[in-house]
Amino acid sequence: MAKLAILSFGEGNFTQGFNVTLQISEEQKAAERVVIAKLPPNPDLPQYYAQWRSLYEQLRKNFRLSAPKAQVTNFSMLDCDRAALQVKTHLNLWLQSESFRPIREAILQQFTLQEEVRIVLQTEDLSLRQLPWSQWDVVDQHLLNAEIALSNSAFEQPPSLHSTSDRIRILAILGNSEGIETEKDRQALERLPDAEITFLVEPSRQQLNDALWESAYDILFFAGHSLSHETGITGTISINLTEMLPIQELRKALQTAVRNGLKLAIFNSCDGLGLAYALADLQIPQTIVMREPVPDYIAQSFLQYFLKAFSSGQSLYLSVRHARERLQGLEDQIPCASWLPVIYQNPTAIPPTWQSFPTPKPSQPSKLKKRSFVNALFVSFAIAATFAGTRTFGFLQTSEAQVFDQMMQRRPDEGADPRLVLITIDDEDLKIQPDRKGSLSDSALVQLLEKLAPQQPRAIGLDIYRDFAIMPNLKQRFDQIQRQVNFIAVCKMRDPTLPAADTVSPPPELPISHIGFSDFLEDVDGILRQQLVWTTPDVADPCSTPYAFSTQLAFQYLAMEKILPKFPSEQTMQLKDATFTPQMLLNYRSTARIAAEVPLREILQGKINASIVKDRIVIIGVKASGTDSWQTPYGVGGASRMPGMVVQAHMVSQMVNAVLEHRPLLKTLPRLLEIAAIIGIALLSGMIAWRVQSRIYLGIALIAVFIGLYVLGLWLLIQGFWLPILHLSLSWLSSGVCVKLLKSVNHSIASQSRQEE
Incomplete structure (x- = not known):
């Protein structure tokens, strides 16, 4: 049986180069070896071929060509031979490129001089198809029983039918x-x-x-x-x-x-x-x-x-x-x-x-059918086990999280949270504070609190680091105001993997009960999908508060509703009917703007609407360009990054609304239940592929369920459940496609066996 080598040319061109994948196998068997390499740019090669072709076509020796004859110009056979040599030489130099060497060496190592080899080139590039691949020295000199064929990149298996004639x-x-x-x-x-x-x-x-x-x-x-x-x-x-x-x-x-x-x-x-x-x-x-x-x-x-x-x-x-x-x-x-x-x-x-070519004799269909079913079952289970393993060990964790991000973006708009208001400090606000140290000067802070306090907000949170004491001439006014309102400030916990300077101390004027840590927990891809609610602090850390900034603000708000936290265990916190864990998925509020925003300068100028502040949580933070911003499921670059104060607002909103509005907290299925779902859907897909004869109907079924899984996942996400949609979808599609391919291979093998009989 001949060996098969498939060279697949990916996207590219002669100006940019081509990515090339080599698959080596025996006929109708899975690839034994896969090698990936790259052909470098070579814009001159198509031009060399065009020059040769132009000289060749001028021969016009009774061509079987349905085109008008071109005007013959003076040239010699020697000119055509020279152009051909130029094409052959540059083709082989290109195929000897260092970046393409892994494929060249794999072919020479895998096949012997006398072994029959079929080499199939898959490409959509016309210039690639035109090249004289038979002149590749690997085929022309080193593989005496090999031949190169061309193929489209997209194809499907043709029906394996036989005529009824014996001729x-x-x-x-x-x-x-x-x-x-x-x-x-x-x-x-x-x-x-x-x-x-x-x-x-x-x-x-x-x-x-x-x-x-x-x-x-x-x-x-x-x-x-x-x-x-x-x-x-x-x-x-x-x-x-x-x-x-x-x-x-x-x-x-x-x-x-x-x-x-x-x-x-x-x-x-x-x-x-x-x-x-x-x-x-x-x-x-x-x-x-x-x-x-x-x-x-x-x-x-x-x-x-x-x-x-x-x-x-x-x-x-x-x-x-x-x-x-x-x-x-x-x-x-x-x-x-x-x-x-x-x-x-x-x-x-x-x-x-x-x-x-002649028609084979009929064989034993029932035995073949039974064997085909067992093989299909085995393939489906193998695929299910593969994706169950990737889910267990987290091999596709980042890709799964990216699907989660897309679904988060597609949820219906919930509108702004009426319990929050943001006091923003932008570039213009920074300019009007000539005496500031950091983003907010002491005088501006005191004036701001004096403006807000009479409007009776439930809590005021300052999402700006202040590890220095307030100016002595303002301390009395500041102390008086902060006794009138529930004022929360931030600090930054020490990262054990970084130097001690990484920590940021809290404002010295405030007790630890009015301090929350501002630290966020990013996933491995740098996206912020989780919320830290509380932690066990390091007593030696200047930032030794056990609660997050968002948690402290939620506590202050809910305390006015006479709702206080309870801790049934070290890993659970109860606020009324809602249960929280120290670390949990952040169910961002689906809205273009989390809360009403008011620039700092408008508050300082007395342009304040009491209804905007009364009984609300006020968060003061920076939205100036080049400051604190984060990658979230809603964007990872540029203007799509989310300011830190807005992230804090989403976290506060999650906690408060989970308690008062029963807005769902995001949960995942137990891991065993996820594995069972992945296995079940793979087996179901495999059995459908085994039963359905028509490729069109099977394709419709696979695509319909694939879309259905996405819609189901989106609906469940709105309800508060995150399904591993990527694993389920890949398990479904892979099982169906592989079983169908296996069935076609079995049919071909059975046909060949009948022919040999």
């Missing part, structure tokens, strides 16, 4: 033969053993369409004039003297032919890469075309060499290589003739042999 059935279309001899193609076909050939000589479009619809064929053959479009994704064939037929206009007929068992298409005509691309899009398993305009006698010689090798038992790939290399004997008449033939391959299809 190989060929539909041979001999199209417009003006200036060429298609009769020799006919003679080569007629010499084939065990073949039943239907010839259509210069047919009309209707005749060709009817033939493809009404009968089943193993091989489709075309000889005549053809032309690929400049886009490289479709082409046109000249079926008679008057009709040029775009291949897409045979779409339905060709799809029917594939469903009826068509395995191979041979277009022995010019400029076939666009034709091959379009035929591959129609799921024709294998196509052989000429990549450039081809002289009549070169096309005839290739067909003769190929059919002789293929019908004698050689594999499709070796037959093409054998016939292609024999064309080197004609390169004194047409330069680079051996560059022209190319295979276009669906990677999921096994290339046929001449002996594999």
Whole structure:
């Protein structure tokens, strides 16, 4: 059995370079080795090829090309040979690049000199497809039984159907033969053993369409004039003297032919890469075309060499290589003739042999079906175990959290919290405080508190570090005011991983009962998704308060409702019916603005509305540019970062509204229940994929449940439950897709076994 190497070219171009992935496996088996590398930029290579092509096309030696002849200019065969050598040399230098070395070495290490190897290049880049990959020294010199084929990046497995005939059935279309001899193609076909050939000589479009619809064929053959479009994704064939037929206009007929068992298409005509691309899009398993305009006698010689090798038992790939290399004997008449033939391959299809075309005998379907079911069950469970493991050990934790962020953003708007008001200090407020030390001067702080106190707020929180004493001339006024209001200030706890200077002391004028720590707890990706409610302080830390700033403000507000905290255990705190833990998910309030905002200068100027402040929690903080800001589920960069005082407001809002409004606190399912859900949905998906025959219906089912999982996750998040939607979705999709692929592989293996019988 031949080995398979798939080279997948990712996004890129010759200016930027290409990311390339190599997968090495045996036919119909999972990849044994995967290697990732990069091809560097090489903008000159397509230009070298274009120069060679321009010289080559000027030969015009009875090309089978459906295009007007260009004006011939003076040049020599030597010029064309030199241009070809330039293309080959620069191609191999590019493929010897250091960044591509891992793939080159993997191929040379994995395969022996005489081993049969199929190398499939998957790419959407037309310039890549045009290059003479057969001239790669790895294939040309080191792997004597290897051949390179092209493939589209997007494909699906074609149906594995067989004709009911015991002979190989060929539909041979001999199209417009003006200036060429298609009769020799006919003679080569007629010499084939065990073949039943239907010839259509210069047919009309209707005749060709009817033939493809009404009968089943193993091989489709075309000889005549053809032309690929400049886009490289479709082409046109000249079926008679008057009709040029775009291949897409045979779409339905060709799809029917594939469903009826068509395995191979041979277009022995010019400029076939666009034709091959379009035929591959129609799921024709294998196509052989000429990549450039081809002289009549070169096309005839290739067909003769190929059919002789293929019908004698050689594999499709070796037959093409054998016939292609024999064309080197004609390169004194047409330069680079051996560059022209190319295979276009669906990677999921096994290339046929001449002996594999006849219909196999029926076998034991019940035993195969039972084995298929067991295999499907095993694959589903293996996938379920994989994603259960990633959930348990946190391998996809960051990706799962990013899905959580997206869902947080899609919740319905809850409106601003009426229990909060923010006094903001922006750039203009900083300018009007010439005597400030930090963001808020002592005089501005005292004036602000004197303005707010008569409006009877329930609590005032200062989210600004003040590790220095207030000015002596203001201390009496400050002490008097802070006795009238519930005033809370902040400090910063020492991070044990950083120097002691990392801590920030509280204001010396305030008792520890009026201090809250301002520390936040970021996730590994730097996003703030959690809230610290309380902690066990280090007595040696200047910031030794046990409660967070947001917790202290919530306590002050709820105390007016006669709601005091209770601690049933070291890890739980009870406020009325709401239960809190020291560290919990932050259920951000879904709103464009968490609370009403008033600039500091307006308060100092006496522009204050008593209704905005009365019975509310007032948070004073900085929103000036370049100051305290955080990455949250609502944004990670620039203006989307959330000011620290706004984060504090969300935390206060979460606690207060959980107690008074029963707004849900975010919870996760028990880990065992999450694992059970991941396993259950994978098994369900696998069994559906095993039962459903139609790929379309299966795709609809997979996508519908995928969307349903997202909607369910969003609804549960609004209710206060976070499901691991990413793990569930990946488990669902992976199980369904893999079981369907396994089923197709089993079907192919069963078909091959029946053929061998």
